[in-house]
Amino acid sequence: MDWKLLQQSILATAFSLGTKVLGAIALYIVGRWLIGMAMRLVSRLLRGYKLDETVMAYLTSIISVLLNIVLVLALLGFFGVETTSFAALLAGAGLAIGTAWGGLLSHFAAGIFMVILRPFKVGDFISAGGVTGTVHEIGLFSTTIIAPDNVVNFVGNGKIFSDNIQNYTTNPYRRVELTAQLAHSVDPKDAIARLRAAVKAIPNVVSQPAPDIEIGTFNERGAVLVVRPYTSNDTYWQVYFDTNRVIREVCAEAGYPVPELHYKFAQAAAAAGQ
Numbered sequence: 715m716d717w718k719l720l721q722q723s724i725l726a727t728a729f730s731l732g733t734k735v736l737g738a739i740a741l742y743i744v745g746r747w748l749i750g751m752a753m754r755l756v757s758r759l760l761r762g763y764k765l766d767e768t769v770m771a772y773l774t775s776i777i778s779v780l781l782n783i784v785l786v787l788a789l790l791g792f793f794g795v796e797t798t799s800f801a802a803l804l805a806g807a808g809l810a811i812g813t814a815w816g817g818l819l820s821h822f823a824a825g826i827f828m829v830i831l832r833p834f835k836v837g838d839f840i841s842a843g844g845v846t847g848t849v850h851e852i853g854l855f856s857t858t859i860i861a862p863d864n865v866v867n868f869v870g871n872g873k874i875f876s877d878n879i880q881n882y883t884t885n886p887y888r889r890v891e892l893t894a895q896l897a898h899s900v901d902p903k904d905a906i907a908r909l910r911a912a913v914k915a916i917p918n919v920v921s922q923p924a925p926d927i928e929i930g931t932f933n934e935r936g937a938v939l940v941v942r943p944y945t946s947n948d949t950y951w952q953v954y955f956d957t958n959r960v961i962r963e964v965c966a967e968a969g970y971p972v973p974e975l976h977y978k979f980a981q982a983a984a985a986a987g988q
Contacts, residue, residue, distance in 0.1 A: 745785040821855040824875035841880040843869040894939040897973040902937045912960045918949035935973035
């Protein structure tokens, strides 16, 4: 065995392989740079058509995936892999995977329908698929929703589209649902008048429609008032907490007694417990 010839052959092969690896790395870097530049150009072009942010994000996501697939095929071709055979193999594998994982196709189709039918858009506050929060992105297979506690949720498009969708942002205002428990000795009309004036003065409570403050029901402690101011979605929690505070302050300033369980009802409840 000619060891010198073998060594030269190994060195030549290593040099050729190393050159290809370096070339592939260079091709990858240039390809990623070109993809980034192309995506910026596409985004600028789509903005020129004044498309909705939701549609833009969805289209750019699809284009980005396709360009990255082209880059992978180019790298395989650079190494001498027959891309036509690989494409056929990829198509066959895709068919098999698609059959086994049909849910992915349903998520993809649901994403397309959501972009077309537009039950919500990026930036809307929704409740869908068991998650409530602000829509951050509608992707190829899942939608990103950021919950009020800043937790990021990835929900399958199929799950969202096949479930009920509540969009809190579509209408200009929404209603805050609260109650005020009164004692038997308190005149509900007096409490309603006081609360109506105080609630109207809360910042960001809209004047039309006016806050709903009425007797909602009765229990063993007395009348229960429903207190329902209206506000925009952005200020919902501010109005919610301010209304709770106002209910407490109005009752304290009016000198209303603390609602307590009536003696007769307490006896009846105790007897029922026995």
